[in-house]
Amino acid sequence: MTRYYSSVKILIIDNSVAYTGAFKCALNEADILSDQHNFIFILPQESKVVSILQEKGYCVYTLPLKEISKSLFAIAKYPFYYLKNLLAVKKIVRQEKVEVVQINDFYNLLGAGIKAAGYKGKLITYVRFLPSTLPTPLRKICTNAAQHFSDKVVAVSDAVLKQLPPHDKNIRIYDPVKLSEKIYTEELHTNHIQLLYLANFTRGKGQEHAVEAFCKAYKKNKDLRLKFTGGDMGLAKNAAFRSELINRVKKLGLEDVVAFENFATDVESEINSASIVLNFSEAESFSMTCLEASFYGTPVIATKCGGPEEIIAHNETGLLVVKKDVDAMTEAILDLANNPEKRLRFSMRGKQYVREKFSIEVFKKSFTEILR
Numbered sequence: 001m002t003r004y005y006s007s008v009k010i011l012i013i014d015n016s017v018a019y020t021g022a023f024k025c026a027l028n029e030a031d032i033l034s035d036q037h038n039f040i041f042i043l044p045q046e047s048k049v050v051s052i053l054q055e056k057g058y059c060v061y062t063l064p065l066k067e068i069s070k071s072l073f074a075i076a077k078y079p080f081y082y083l084k085n086l087l088a089v090k091k092i093v094r095q096e097k098v099e100v101v102q103i104n105d106f107y108n109l110l111g112a113g114i115k116a117a118g119y120k121g122k123l124i125t126y127v128r129f130l131p132s133t134l135p136t137p138l139r140k141i142c143t144n145a146a147q148h149f150s151d152k153v154v155a156v157s158d159a160v161l162k163q164l165p166p167h168d169k170n171i172r173i174y175d176p177v178k179l180s181e182k183i184y185t186e187e188l189h190t191n192h193i194q195l196l197y198l199a200n201f202t203r204g205k206g207q208e209h210a211v212e213a214f215c216k217a218y219k220k221n222k223d224l225r226l227k228f229t230g231g232d233m234g235l236a237k238n239a240a241f242r243s244e245l246i247n248r249v250k251k252l253g254l255e256d257v258v259a260f261e262n263f264a265t266d267v268e269s270e271i272n273s274a275s276i277v278l279n280f281s282e283a284e285s286f287s288m289t290c291l292e293a294s295f296y297g298t299p300v301i302a303t304k305c306g307g308p309e310e311i312i313a314h315n316e317t318g319l320l321v322v323k324k325d326v327d328a329m330t331e332a333i334l335d336l337a338n339n340p341e342k343r344l345r346f347s348m349r350g351k352q353y354v355r356e357k358f359s360i361e362v363f364k365k366s367f368t369e370i371l372r
Helices: 021-033 049-055 073-095 110-118 137-148 160-162 208-220 236-251 267-272 288-295 326-337 340-357 359-372
Strands: 009-013 036-044 057-061 100-103 122-125 152-155 170-172 194-198 224-229 258-261 276-279 300-303 319-320
Touching: 009 021, 009 073, 021 036, 021 359, 036 049, 036 073, 049 057, 049 073, 073 110, 100 110, 110 122, 110 137, 122 137, 152 160, 160 170, 160 224, 194 208, 194 267, 208 224, 208 236, 208 326, 236 258, 258 300, 267 288, 276 288, 276 326, 288 300, 288 340, 300 326, 319 326
Parallel strands: 009 036, 009 100, 036 057, 100 122, 122 152, 152 170, 194 224, 194 276, 224 258, 276 300, 300 319
Antiparallel strands: none
16 A cells, blocks of 8 residues: 655643543544654643543653643743753753644643754644634734744634634644444434533633523423533533532532533443434533534534534534524423424434534545645
8 A cells, every 4th residue: 555654753742631522523633643653641640530541651741830820820820831941841852852842722832842943844834713702912922922833723623714814824624533333223212301511610611501590491391301411620610510400400409400420431322312412502612512412413402603513514414503502402491302303303303414514535645744
């Protein structure tokens, strides 16, 4: 077989402290391409996903990676951490003979730093969330640095690409679908219509809208059930948000029909046991949850918040509603809950749609082009 590119060593620098969508996409990339390229990772010292990479045989370095936050104290400390991490990354790149550095999200300025310090290899910078969610000054710094120093700036959706300043380095590459069906389960024949909200408890992910919409829908259909599945990533603010949701459910008297569970390791089983998957996020650059739900054949109701609009064909593979519009969410829930034939149609078409649009082969071809 003719080979169109040579093997290279790729360093992925990711700020994930827990199992996030960004980390999952980077891991999928490495798994898909590991037979052709050599991947190593840099993660935060406190990251809970280091062991996942190590179990798969990847080389992992940990550094005290910090993100710029709104806290004045954090901003004051950031330059010191940045300089320390920059020196460490330069040493790793030299020691490992890294040919390509991939920054897994553009707010991490280490890629720009090593380029400015003389790194001669390729720099690929991913933009994995909508730039508009960052404060304007920070957004301008991050996008300008990415476009100036990177060889390519990769947007993971057209929604992201549209928010980047025009530049010939910009390119859109959808994250690959590295999924396979281990289980085949038809929708459970019970009187309950199970709604699943599969997301970490982070403000902006929309769980509070799901609670309110479910409450309204439940008054009209007592067969509905709702389950939230996700983690708090070890952050106090996320744990507090989860507690707020639980208290709201109790206040509404829905404890018997709304469940809260921890992070799911078996996503396929969770999705297959649901009748409908919900995602009422306020901003999504992509949405691996929407993609996985469609891949496994469970219809999705999601907000028009960016990425989901490129994954779900409205009224063909799922339903799209306006952000924060609880009445529209309620109507969509009742529409699908009361129409098993529509759920089945969405299920069959959704599987076909995402498997064609987000295929591994399309990703391999696109990624190969930016390595040349």
